[in-house]
Amino acid sequence: MGRHSCCLKQKLRKGLWSPEEDEKLFNYITRFGVGCWSSVPKQAGLQRCGKSCRLRWINYLRPDLKRGMFSQQEEDLIISLHEVLGNRWAQIAAQLPGRTDNEIKNFWNSCLKKKLMKQGIDPATHKPLVSAEDNIIKEEKDTIETPSVLLPASQGILVSSQDSPLLVNNSNYYDGLFNVTETSREVFVSKNALDPLSSYFEFQMGYDSSVNPMRQFDQNQVGTNSSYGFSSLPCLNSSDHHGNVSVAEFSDNNSASKISSLLKESSSNSSGMSVYPGAGCQMMENAGFSSWECDNKIDPLLQFQVNVVKSQEFKTSSWQEGQFLTQNSIDFTTYPLMSLSEDLTGANFNVFQHM
DNA sequence: AAAATCATCAACCGCCAGATG
DNA sequence: CCATCTGGCGGTTGATGATTT
Numbered sequence: 504m505g506r507h508s509c510c511l512k513q514k515l516r517k518g519l520w521s522p523e524e525d526e527k528l529f530n531y532i533t534r535f536g537v538g539c540w541s542s543v544p545k546q547a548g549l550q551r552c553g554k555s556c557r558l559r560w561i562n563y564l565r566p567d568l569k570r571g572m573f574s575q576q577e578e579d580l581i582i583s584l585h586e587v588l589g590n591r592w593a594q595i596a597a598q599l600p601g602r603t604d605n606e607i608k609n610f611w612n613s614c615l616k617k618k619l620m621k622q623g624i625d626p627a628t629h630k631p632l633v634s635a636e637d638n639i640i641k642e643e644k645d646t647i648e649t650p651s652v653l654l655p656a657s658q659g660i661l662v663s664s665q666d667s668p669l670l671v672n673n674s675n676y677y678d679g680l681f682n683v684t685e686t687s688r689e690v691f692v693s694k695n696a697l698d699p700l701s702s703y704f705e706f707q708m709g710y711d712s713s714v715n716p717m718r719q720f721d722q723n724q725v726g727t728n729s730s731y732g733f734s735s736l737p738c739l740n741s742s743d744h745h746g747n748v749s750v751a752e753f754s755d756n757n758s759a760s761k762i763s764s765l766l767k768e769s770s771s772n773s774s775g776m777s778v779y780p781g782a783g784c785q786m787m788e789n790a791g792f793s794s795w796e797c798d799n800k801i802d803p804l805l806q807f808q809v810n811v812v813k814s815q816e817f818k819t820s821s822w823q824e825g826q827f828l829t830q831n832s833i834d835f836t837t838y839p840l841m842s843l844s845e846d847l848t849g850a851n852f853n854v855f856q857h858m
Numbered sequence: 859a860a861a862a863t864c865a866t867c868a869a870c871c872g873c874c875a876g877a878t879g
Numbered sequence: 880c881c882a883t884c885t886g887g888c889g890g891t892t893g894a895t896g897a898t899t900t
Binding site (some may be wrong): 517518519520554555558559562563605606608609610612613614 | 865866867868869870
Binding site for chain 1 (some may be wrong): 887889
């Protein structure tokens with residue numbers, strides 16, 4: 504029970520992936536795409552279960568992953584979303600282009616949780632740490648009060664997240680085209696650090712370009728890659744929480760990491776990959792245009808977002824100019840089918856010597 | 859310098875839901 | 880319907896490197 508049939512088969516490798524395995528999987532997926540994961544290992548010549556291959560691809564090999572530290576903006580967004588969504592990591596990850604649920608989950612458990620605790624905030628409830636009795640009393644109170652309310656955008660947006668309602672209720676925030684004015688900027692700036700959704704606004708709209716991950720995205724990926732079909736293309740640069748660019752990404756001593764980074768660096772030169780199968784709607788989201796309807800039908804936050812995004816009519820011109828267009832298929836004809844072994848033994852190996 | 863402890867994160871496990879026959 | 884397969888998700892583990900003692 505609970506165990507996939509593929510995993511029951513004997514002699515399947517487990518544990519860390521070797522560079523050779525990464526190469527096989529990557530080359531297979533880029534060549535044939537993802538159909539049935541259970542058939543991937545056999546056809547790719549891997550002694551792994553399909554599930555393991557899927558995980559490896561999603562969490563590590565797929566070309567659109569953004570690696571490196573989380574920006575402050577991303578951090579705020581994760582906290583905000585966690586307050587609304589709880590441990591629904593996949594949904595949270597869907598709001599952060601290039602990040603995986605696993606990555607966010609790890610970041611939460613290893614870093615954000617402690618950070619909140621230090622601030623005297625219960626990471627589970629996002630409320631000040633209080634005694635258990637107080638909590639019980641408060642929970643009873645909460646069940647009576649304020650459910651989340653969604654108002655039509657034309658009337659302003661009231662987002663109530665338990666005890667920290669955020670009212671967005673004038674044309675500064677929403678004028679039919681969702682223009683962000685200086686007024687709204689001020690409000691955002693003075694927001695409660697843990698105000699749910701306000702960070703989300705910032706992130707979606709990229710209002711703070713100094714720390715905006717989308718801008719970093721531009722700098723790190725677009726700026727260093729002359730062609731890009733989709734989103735985060737690999738780059739040796741990464742940013743720390745304050746937007747400082749570093750080459751920390753290559754500090755990873757794991758050989759598989761190295762080869763994968765190299766691999767992705769190589770692939771970035773002609774990335775025609777726009778959609779990785781299995782990612783569902785995330786590609787759309789990565790492109791800056793949400794298609795929440797695919798997976799999320801009733802979630803209040805997502806419904807809220809749909810309203811906002813639809814209202815904008817996307818204001819997409821700049822994104823389109825940046826070629827962040829949603830495509831429905833992978834153009835593997837433009838994707839490099841290189842041999843990682845060759846890369847490692849060739850000139851690209853010099854990359855590692857600089858580390 | 860060595861041992862102990864801590865932090866990080868890739869990968870696995872178990873469960874669930876939808877698809878399929 | 881029912882059984883099976885498959886993809887997806889969240890929780891957890893264990894290996895590894897970093898830091899502290």
